[in-house]
Every structure is written in C-alpha cells, then in structure tokens.
Amino acid sequence: MELYHLTVSSLAKKIKEKEITIKEVLDNLYTRIEAVEQKVDAYITLTKEYAYERAKILQERLDAGEDIGIMGGVPIAIKDNICTNGIKTTCASKMLENFVPFYNATVIEKLENAGAIIIGKANMDEFAMGSSTENSAIKKTKNPWDNERVPGGSSGGSAAAVSSEIAYCALGTDTGGSIRQPASFCSVVGLKPTYGLVSRYGVVAYASSLDQVGPITKSVEDAALLLNVIAGNDKKDSTSANLEKKDYLQSLINDIQGKKLGVPKKFIETGLNADVKKAYEDALQTLEDLGAEIVDISLDYAKYSLPTYYIIATAEASSNLGRYDGIRYGHRAKNFDSLEELYVKSRTEGFGDEVKRRIMLGTYVLSAGYYDAYYKRGQQVRTLIIEDFKKAFETCDAIVIPTTPNTSFKFGEKTSNPIEMYLEDIFTVPVNIAGLPAISVPGGFDTKGMPIGMQFISKAFDEETLLQIAYTFEQNTNFHESKPTI
Amino acid sequence: MKEYEVIIGLEVHAELSTNTKAYCNCTTEFGADPNTHCCPICTGMPGTLPVLNEKVVEYAIKMGLATHCTIAQFSKQDRKNYFYPDTPKAYQISQYDLPLCKNGHLDIEVEGNKKTIGITRIHIEEDAGKLIHDxxxxxxxxDFNRCSVPLIEIVSEPDIRNAKEAVEYMQTLKSILEYLDICDCKMQEGSLRCDVNLSVRPVGQKEFGTRTETKNLNSFKAIQNLIESETKRQIEVLENGGTIYQETRRYDDAKGESYAMRTKEDAQDYRYFPEPDLVPIVLSEEYISSLKNSLPELPHVKKDRYMSEYGLSEYDASILTMSIHTANYFEKVVKKCNNPKIAANWMMGDFARMLNESDLQINECNITEENMASLIQLIDDGTISSKIAKTVFEEMFITGKEASKIVKEKGLIQISDEGAIQAIVENVVANNPQSIVDYKAGKDRALGFLVGQVMKESKGKANPGLVNKLLLTILNK
Incomplete structure (x- = not known):
C-alpha cells in the first residue's frame, strides 16, 4: 500500500515505531503533491523547506528517545485563514496576498506541540465566504472526484487535499458549514466542534460568534485524534470554554444500541435531491439496523437559519473586515489623493465581489434605523433556534440529516445567483447559529458518482456522543473506503 | 438683549492607570518611543482577539461607587465602528446600552453654594493611537503606544450652568480619581480630558437649545475659556437671528477659539453592536460590596475630618484635601509635629508657592514629610524664628537637606538670650533718636522700623517676641 493512503493514527504509529522516518514521509508526500496538485490546486502555499526543517528536529528528538507527541511527524494542511508564524496567510484574498503573520494561531501552537508538521496552506473562499472555493482570488480548487466540479467551501482546499491524499489531514474553519459541506462534497470526514471548544485566537475572523476551527480527516478516528490536540481552553480567547480536558479517542466505540437519533422530517423535505434522499433513507436504515431508535423531532425555526445567518454573519464580517484598510499591512492602492481615497481604492481593489457583497449587507443591517429590524431581530430568532435544538435534544441523543441537499455542482453553475449558492448551506447553517457540534461522514454517492455526506449533530460539548455515532456509522458502511481516481 | 441660561454637560475621559492595556499585556507607560508598546492584539492584526483586563472593570466600578452610581451586575461591551488610521481594528471597543455604572451624582461647591451634578453613566472603553503629522x-x-489604553468615560447630566461649575465639577472628579489611585490625571499628557456639550436658551424657556459638542479639552483653563467663548458665540448667533447647528467643534488652545469640525449631517453612523469576541461582564454582589469596602476616605469625608479633628477652617480643609498627594503629605507632617494649624499654613503658603514656581508636584519635591515636620518643630520650640524658617525652608526645598542641619551650618539658631538682645536693642535705640521721637508722637510705624533694625543687627536671629518686649520697655520708659 502507498504510504499516503495511511490515516493519521496509523502513520503516527509507524513513525513512532521507527518503521519509517519522518523525512521518508515528507519525500513520499511531496512527490505525491507534485503529481496531483496541478490537477487539484488545493494549496496556496507549500511549506516544503519549513516542513523538512521541522522533520529533522522531530526525528532527532525521536531518535534521542523523546516523546514527540500524538501527531509526531504527521503532515497537515492548514486552511489559509489560520495564522502561521513566518508563513504567508492570505485568506485567499488579494488584500492579504503577501501577508506574513509574526504570530501563530493557538491551534497551530497546539499542533506543533503535538508534533504535527505543516506542509502547506490550503485554498479557500476569500475570507471564508462561500460554498465552492470559487471565491478564492488565488486559484480554483477542483473536486478530486470530478475536476469540472467544485470541492465545496469555504474549506475547499483542505477537503480536496485530504480527499486526493495530498494531505493526511487538514484544519478547516466552519462558520456556516465550511468544514462539513466540502467534506461532504469530497467524501472525507469534517468535524465542526461546539462553539468555544477550540480557540479562535489567530484565526482570521469572518463572523466571530459563529466561526469555529475543526479537523478534516480520512476517518472519524483521526477527527477524534485531531480534536484531542486542538480542543481546550485558551486564555487568549475569551469565548473559549473552560472545561475539563477530554480524551475523544475514548468515544470511538462501535455501538449505538439504544441511541435515539432525531429526524426533523419537515425541515428536510424541501429541496432534497433524490439521490441524497435515497442515501439518507439508507443511512437511517443502517443506523436502525445497528440498534438506534429513529425518533421524529421538529425544528420549527431552523428554516429561518439562513436569513438569520446572513444578518448576523455579515454584520460581524462588516466590522471584522474594517481593519483591512491599507494602512498597516495588506493591499494598499498605489495612487490616492486623500485618506478616504486610500481606503476606498485599497478596499475596492483588495476585496472580491462576495466579500464586498457581505460587507455591504452587514453594514446595512447595522445601520441606524435598521438595527432593530434586522440585527436585533436576527439575534432574537437565533435564540429561538437555540431553544428549538434544546427541545429536540430532550427526546434524542443526536440529530441525523444529510450535510447538503445536493452533491457537488459544476464551476460557474451557481455563481450568477448568490441566493442559490446560499441555499446549499441550509442543513449546515442552523448548527452554527446554535453553536452546536456536528460532523459530516461519507454517506454514499449519487448516480454521477459524486459523494454524499451524512451529518450528525449533538448537544453542545457532547462531542463524545457525536463521535461514537459517527464512528459506528463509518465502521458499518464502506463509503469511506472509496477513493477518487486522479 | 434677552437673558440666557447656559446648559452644559461634560463627557470626561480618564485614562486608567492600570499596568497593562485594556485587552492585551502591553504596558500603558507614557512617553516611550513610537510603536514600542504594542503587539499584534492592540494593533489589530488579523486573527487576534481581545481579552479584558479585569483591573479595568475594578477601577471603573470604584469610580462608580465613589460617585454614587448603581453598578450593573450584567453589562457588555460593544463595537463602535469607524475608519480612522489611529483605530487599527476600525472599531473601538466601548459600551453602548449597558454601561458598568449609571445614575450617580457628584456634589460640588462654587463660591459657597453647594450643588449636585448628576452622573448619567460611566463606561469603559479603549483609547485610540496617536497621529503624528510630520x-x-x-x-x-x-503611534500605537496609546492604542487600547483603558479609559473610563464619565457622562454628566446637563446640570452645569457656567464655566465655574464646570471647572469645579472637573476638579472634583480629578480629585476623586486621584484618591482612588485609578488615573494619574496628567491633563497635559491627555490622561484626563473632556468634551463639553453646551447649549443656551432664553431664561424661562423649557426646551433645550441646540447643543454643540467641543472635543478634547485638556486643561481647566481651556474648559473655562471654551465655555465662555462658546456661550458668547451662541448667544450672538441667536441675537442676530441665526441658528445654532448641532455640530462637533474643536478648540484651539493657542488661539483661544473653537471652530466647527463636522455637522450633524455628516455625523458618523457608528453601527454599534455587541462585541462578539468578549463575553458579558457578570459581577457578583459580593464582588461589588468588597470593592465598596475597599474604597479609601474620599475628599469630602477627609475635609470634614480635617475641620473636626484638626480644627481647620472649611476653606483650608478643602484646599488641603483637593489633592490626595497634598493630603497624604499634610497628614504625615501633622503626625510628626502635632501642629496642624502651622502645618496647614506652611502647606498653603510658602510650600504651595515654591511648588508652583518650580512647577513641581508635592510628591516630586525634595522635602520629606519628616523634614517638614522637624522644621515646624524648630519653630515651635523657639530654635528658629518664623522668618528664619522661611530661609531654611527655601534651602530645604532646593537641597533636600534636614532643617536642623541647615540651621546649624548657617548658624541660624534664634537668639533668645535677653541679655544679648538687650544689648542690640539699646544700641539700635541709641542710633535712631528720631524714631524714638516719632514713636512718642504716636507714629506706630516707628516701632516696626526699630524691630527691623534689631533683626537686621542680629542677622534675623533675635527672637522677635523678645525684641518687641524689650523695645517697648525702653520706649515706654
């Protein structure tokens, strides 16, 4: 078997037991990248030199008998909106095309402490705004299953890299589905942890109250392993939860006997693609066969998630993106005659259409006279959605719904109508609005052979239940075993 | 001309003297080289997050408690969005609808009249950086050194009616801030500054007139001048049939005049919304009451105590308690010398004058409290005269030497030996026969002249009481 087929846990074991050197791992992977990357275009930056330096140090420590961490020597791709000290962090924007942070995101510190090696920065929708990675100002990432189709987004580069096995694992960020939707489109595992479980420090903010970092992996086990590394309270992030550290690997139990799984029938009945519907019904049958009890739940307000999301997320984005003004870093217009012109030109040139659209929308909903009608009302609906889920979890342990209503679409198919693109996130957005954890696991293929993802949602900070159910589903299906041919 | 009433409200900004900034670990120290006290957080680099310095909350609550505010057990922080190069995040973290403190008041006294000024709210926020025009x-x-230094904004009700009240209100706030040790109140460095909201209306009119807001006044003089000139300007406009526009104005200290910066039409929409990067501030009753119990003796309480305990006049007591540094100094001196009245006279007389002349604060001067007390003791026990004491004091002020050392070195010990003084007195009387004649003729000034001559002969060391007594004995013979 080719080395790059390995999962994180099996690779880490081989390195630890010295069946293979870290350099050999990198040699193999970069050779693979050289062959495949031009077809996928998953990376904005490759950090080869840095990776080999890290590999040398880690190997020396390992050879000296040191414990180099649970991810010791394992290569990882990082979504390009997560700050990496000394490595360009572009957010796939012209605005930050040459931006090199001089600090690390907390998740990067944690990964490095666990022995992981950053091999590159992955492509994404500009500033994480989008569902197809088509909004990247840098390049177009292809879906490894069909290079005429999108990988999903915004963490499209991360998902495509893991799917095409030019990364063993990756970090993504999820504000409205940006980890789960591309994971679903590319047939990999994508975990969006509970809001507050993983530090946001150093993660370039899109919508602060919704953003969350999470792993994109080949298996549920790897997702649990990465979550072990990145989760935990961070004094640098006031919104990070102060909870006792858990070992999520303990949740990898192949048993869901007696678990109650909620199905919000009414919420998912519209717009669901026939193939996805079929896969979903099959998944429910599988789960039932494994001893789970399928229960009806209602999520009355979930249908208002999208409008709520496009108010709250854009409001926060309009403020978060104000700092890109051409003054201290980032793109600055060449010619300007006044401060205002410097601002206007730099931002006009530096931001893409979707980013501008969301800044304008967010600016509008926060404006004097409109705040109460939009932002305040959005927050009120958000509370109703949170209550909705709370009520649902009184009768079930987790909710299961498809990750997306459709499978991957062709480039340009939805770019002319943003609303149509936004609708792709209808099943993922409610989770962010409620701050809950959710995972997308491979759940089938449509008639064109494009992947379908199944999504499990659990109570806040109950990643254990989530992982157990996802793991059991994965272990008793074989969708994750199929790999794209590139 | 109609009679007008002036309506004034102040928004006072006080930089809090915490060691570190409001949302990062950078020092708040003033005066460093540009951009040496900043980090990714306070310069708003991508991905960074603020974490609230708990001292900021503590200091703000202390000010709230000292001004009789209600302290909110639940409050939050908000973003005030605007573009300006001194604001690197393009928003200022402030508090919008749920401030930490509200509904307080402050008692002031102007020319013997007591008045209560309402305090609408006190909230926390961060300072901006500084633009330097080359x-x-x-x-x-x-320069981002000042960026994110914590501030409290103290907003008064429109209860102030003239410049004197405004200055007194500001003075009283300053005094409390110093007592609480939460702001260094260096107005020239901008650590205490205020915005003046002012409108006028004909006496008897119920509705307020249109107000203007003049920003960033950083001296008492500027506040007074601005209020006087802006009052005059508004009345003139109205008298000439004009209209006052709601506008933001800037005061030019050098020219002593203000001018419009922007009108209401181009007023910014700050798009306030709750800061999602920070959690709400939730305070327990125990925490608030523990802060209440930790408050020091405040100026008005100290003033009352000086009157009752030291027998000082209200005027003296209020002057001495205005600054915590003066009050602390004074109390230490009194503790040593046990003579509050003489101590008070010195503090308000020569000491204040010398400090003023050399532009020093009392806590920056050379004379320790112990030395000041021993100087007073030397006067008390007759070792030196009050007159000599002035010379000794000046020497102490410059060199910081002990009083007794100066007295010894310069041979300034008071002559209280009757025989020695008698000899000088007789000599002076013999040399000034005309003065004797004048004195006998009822010219009291002659006595003063003779005393002066004796003091001169004795190089100022003769005990003035004895000189007087002995001279009178001879003159009245």
Missing amino acids: AYTGDTLV
Missing part, C-alpha cells in the same frame, strides 16, 4: 515630509505617521 511637517517636514508632509507625512502622517501613527
């Missing part, structure tokens, strides 16, 4: 190159540079 006149030589024409460039504008930004």
Whole structure:
C-alpha cells in the first residue's frame, strides 16, 4: 500500500515505531503533491523547506528517545485563514496576498506541540465566504472526484487535499458549514466542534460568534485524534470554554444500541435531491439496523437559519473586515489623493465581489434605523433556534440529516445567483447559529458518482456522543473506503 | 438683549492607570518611543482577539461607587465602528446600552453654594493611537503606544450652568480619581480630558437649545475659556437671528477659539453592536460590596475630618484635601509635629508657592514629610524664628537637606538670650533718636522700623517676641 493512503493514527504509529522516518514521509508526500496538485490546486502555499526543517528536529528528538507527541511527524494542511508564524496567510484574498503573520494561531501552537508538521496552506473562499472555493482570488480548487466540479467551501482546499491524499489531514474553519459541506462534497470526514471548544485566537475572523476551527480527516478516528490536540481552553480567547480536558479517542466505540437519533422530517423535505434522499433513507436504515431508535423531532425555526445567518454573519464580517484598510499591512492602492481615497481604492481593489457583497449587507443591517429590524431581530430568532435544538435534544441523543441537499455542482453553475449558492448551506447553517457540534461522514454517492455526506449533530460539548455515532456509522458502511481516481 | 441660561454637560475621559492595556499585556507607560508598546492584539492584526483586563472593570466600578452610581451586575461591551488610521481594528471597543455604572451624582461647591451634578453613566472603553503629522515630509505617521489604553468615560447630566461649575465639577472628579489611585490625571499628557456639550436658551424657556459638542479639552483653563467663548458665540448667533447647528467643534488652545469640525449631517453612523469576541461582564454582589469596602476616605469625608479633628477652617480643609498627594503629605507632617494649624499654613503658603514656581508636584519635591515636620518643630520650640524658617525652608526645598542641619551650618539658631538682645536693642535705640521721637508722637510705624533694625543687627536671629518686649520697655520708659 502507498504510504499516503495511511490515516493519521496509523502513520503516527509507524513513525513512532521507527518503521519509517519522518523525512521518508515528507519525500513520499511531496512527490505525491507534485503529481496531483496541478490537477487539484488545493494549496496556496507549500511549506516544503519549513516542513523538512521541522522533520529533522522531530526525528532527532525521536531518535534521542523523546516523546514527540500524538501527531509526531504527521503532515497537515492548514486552511489559509489560520495564522502561521513566518508563513504567508492570505485568506485567499488579494488584500492579504503577501501577508506574513509574526504570530501563530493557538491551534497551530497546539499542533506543533503535538508534533504535527505543516506542509502547506490550503485554498479557500476569500475570507471564508462561500460554498465552492470559487471565491478564492488565488486559484480554483477542483473536486478530486470530478475536476469540472467544485470541492465545496469555504474549506475547499483542505477537503480536496485530504480527499486526493495530498494531505493526511487538514484544519478547516466552519462558520456556516465550511468544514462539513466540502467534506461532504469530497467524501472525507469534517468535524465542526461546539462553539468555544477550540480557540479562535489567530484565526482570521469572518463572523466571530459563529466561526469555529475543526479537523478534516480520512476517518472519524483521526477527527477524534485531531480534536484531542486542538480542543481546550485558551486564555487568549475569551469565548473559549473552560472545561475539563477530554480524551475523544475514548468515544470511538462501535455501538449505538439504544441511541435515539432525531429526524426533523419537515425541515428536510424541501429541496432534497433524490439521490441524497435515497442515501439518507439508507443511512437511517443502517443506523436502525445497528440498534438506534429513529425518533421524529421538529425544528420549527431552523428554516429561518439562513436569513438569520446572513444578518448576523455579515454584520460581524462588516466590522471584522474594517481593519483591512491599507494602512498597516495588506493591499494598499498605489495612487490616492486623500485618506478616504486610500481606503476606498485599497478596499475596492483588495476585496472580491462576495466579500464586498457581505460587507455591504452587514453594514446595512447595522445601520441606524435598521438595527432593530434586522440585527436585533436576527439575534432574537437565533435564540429561538437555540431553544428549538434544546427541545429536540430532550427526546434524542443526536440529530441525523444529510450535510447538503445536493452533491457537488459544476464551476460557474451557481455563481450568477448568490441566493442559490446560499441555499446549499441550509442543513449546515442552523448548527452554527446554535453553536452546536456536528460532523459530516461519507454517506454514499449519487448516480454521477459524486459523494454524499451524512451529518450528525449533538448537544453542545457532547462531542463524545457525536463521535461514537459517527464512528459506528463509518465502521458499518464502506463509503469511506472509496477513493477518487486522479 | 434677552437673558440666557447656559446648559452644559461634560463627557470626561480618564485614562486608567492600570499596568497593562485594556485587552492585551502591553504596558500603558507614557512617553516611550513610537510603536514600542504594542503587539499584534492592540494593533489589530488579523486573527487576534481581545481579552479584558479585569483591573479595568475594578477601577471603573470604584469610580462608580465613589460617585454614587448603581453598578450593573450584567453589562457588555460593544463595537463602535469607524475608519480612522489611529483605530487599527476600525472599531473601538466601548459600551453602548449597558454601561458598568449609571445614575450617580457628584456634589460640588462654587463660591459657597453647594450643588449636585448628576452622573448619567460611566463606561469603559479603549483609547485610540496617536497621529503624528510630520511637517517636514508632509507625512502622517501613527503611534500605537496609546492604542487600547483603558479609559473610563464619565457622562454628566446637563446640570452645569457656567464655566465655574464646570471647572469645579472637573476638579472634583480629578480629585476623586486621584484618591482612588485609578488615573494619574496628567491633563497635559491627555490622561484626563473632556468634551463639553453646551447649549443656551432664553431664561424661562423649557426646551433645550441646540447643543454643540467641543472635543478634547485638556486643561481647566481651556474648559473655562471654551465655555465662555462658546456661550458668547451662541448667544450672538441667536441675537442676530441665526441658528445654532448641532455640530462637533474643536478648540484651539493657542488661539483661544473653537471652530466647527463636522455637522450633524455628516455625523458618523457608528453601527454599534455587541462585541462578539468578549463575553458579558457578570459581577457578583459580593464582588461589588468588597470593592465598596475597599474604597479609601474620599475628599469630602477627609475635609470634614480635617475641620473636626484638626480644627481647620472649611476653606483650608478643602484646599488641603483637593489633592490626595497634598493630603497624604499634610497628614504625615501633622503626625510628626502635632501642629496642624502651622502645618496647614506652611502647606498653603510658602510650600504651595515654591511648588508652583518650580512647577513641581508635592510628591516630586525634595522635602520629606519628616523634614517638614522637624522644621515646624524648630519653630515651635523657639530654635528658629518664623522668618528664619522661611530661609531654611527655601534651602530645604532646593537641597533636600534636614532643617536642623541647615540651621546649624548657617548658624541660624534664634537668639533668645535677653541679655544679648538687650544689648542690640539699646544700641539700635541709641542710633535712631528720631524714631524714638516719632514713636512718642504716636507714629506706630516707628516701632516696626526699630524691630527691623534689631533683626537686621542680629542677622534675623533675635527672637522677635523678645525684641518687641524689650523695645517697648525702653520706649515706654
């Protein structure tokens, strides 16, 4: 078997037991990248030199008998909106095309402490705004299953890299589905942890109250392993939860006997693609066969998630993106005659259409006279959605719904109508609005052979239940075993 | 001309003297080289997050408690969005609808009349950086050292009616801030500054007139001048049939005049919304009451105590308690010398004058409290005269030497030996026969002249009481 087929846990074991050197791992992977990357275009930056330096140090420590961490020597791709000290962090924007942070995101510190090696920065929708990675100002990432189709987004580069096995694992960020939707489109595992479980420090903010970092992996086990590394309270992030550290690997139990799984029938009945519907019904049958009890739940307000999301997320984005003004870093217009012109030109040139659209929308909903009608009302609906889920979890342990209503679409198919693109996130957005954890696991293929993802949602900070159910589903299906041919 | 009433409200900004900034670990120290006290957080680099310095909350609550505010057990922080190069995040973290403190008041006294000024609210926020305009190159540079230094904004009700009240209100706030040790109150460095909201209306009119807001006044003089000139300007406009526009104005200290910066039409929409990067501030009753119990003796309480305990006049007591540094100094001196009245006279007389002349604060001067007390003791026990004491004091002020050492070195010990003084007195009387004649003729000034001559002969060391007594004995013979 080719080395790059390995999962994180099996690779880490081989390195630890010295069946293979870290350099050999990198040699193999970069050779693979050289062959495949031009077809996928998953990376904005490759950090080869840095990776080999890290590999040398880690190997020396390992050879000296040191414990180099649970991810010791394992290569990882990082979504390009997560700050990496000394490595360009572009957010796939012209605005930050040459931006090199001089600090690390907390998740990067944690990964490095666990022995992981950053091999590159992955492509994404500009500033994480989008569902197809088509909004990247840098390049177009292809879906490894069909290079005429999108990988999903915004963490499209991360998902495509893991799917095409030019990364063993990756970090993504999820504000409205940006980890789960591309994971679903590319047939990999994508975990969006509970809001507050993983530090946001150093993660370039899109919508602060919704953003969350999470792993994109080949298996549920790897997702649990990465979550072990990145989760935990961070004094640098006031919104990070102060909870006792858990070992999520303990949740990898192949048993869901007696678990109650909620199905919000009414919420998912519209717009669901026939193939996805079929896969979903099959998944429910599988789960039932494994001893789970399928229960009806209602999520009355979930249908208002999208409008709520496009108010709250854009409001926060309009403020978060104000700092890109051409003054201290980032793109600055060449010619300007006044401060205002410097601002206007730099931002006009530096931001893409979707980013501008969301800044304008967010600016509008926060404006004097409109705040109460939009932002305040959005927050009120958000509370109703949170209550909705709370009520649902009184009768079930987790909710299961498809990750997306459709499978991957062709480039340009939805770019002319943003609303149509936004609708792709209808099943993922409610989770962010409620701050809950959710995972997308491979759940089938449509008639064109494009992947379908199944999504499990659990109570806040109950990643254990989530992982157990996802793991059991994965272990008793074989969708994750199929790999794209590139 | 109609009679007008002036309506004034102040928004006072006080930089809190915490060691570190409001949302990061950078020092708040003033005066460093540009951009040496900043980090990714306070310069708003991508991905960074603020974490609230708990001292900021503590200091703000202390000010709230000292001004009789209600302290909110639940409050939050908000973003005030606007573009300006001194604001690197393009928003200022402030508090919008749920401030930490509200509904307080402050008692002031102007020319013997007591008055209560309402305090609408006190909230926390962060300061901006500083723009430096390079006149030589024409460039504008930004210094982020001040960026994110914590501030409290103290907003008064429109209860102030003239410049004197405004200055007194500001003075009283300053005094409390110093007592609480939460702001260094260096107005020239901008650590205490205020915005003046002012309108006028004909006496008897119920509705307020249109107000203007003049920003960033950083001296008592500027506040007074601005209020006087802005009052005059508004009345003149109205008298000439004009209209007052709601506008933001800037005061030019050098020219002593203000001018409009922007009108209401181009007023910014700050798009306030709750800061999602920070959690709400939730305070327990125990925490608030523990802060209440930790408050020091405040100026008005101290003043009352000086009157009752030291027997000082209300005027003296209020002067001495205005600054915590003066009050602390005074109390230490009194504790040593046990003579509050003489101590008070010194503090308000020569000491205040010398400090003023040399532009020093009392806590910056050379004379320790112990030395000041021993000087007073030397006067008390007759070792030196009050007159000599002035010379000794000046020497102490410059060199910081002990009083007794100066007295010894310069041979300034008071002559209280009757025989020695008698000899000088007789000599002076013999040399000034005309003065004797004048004195006998009822010219009291002659006595003063003779005393002066004796003091001169004795190089100022003769005990003035004895000189008087002995002279009178001879003159009245």
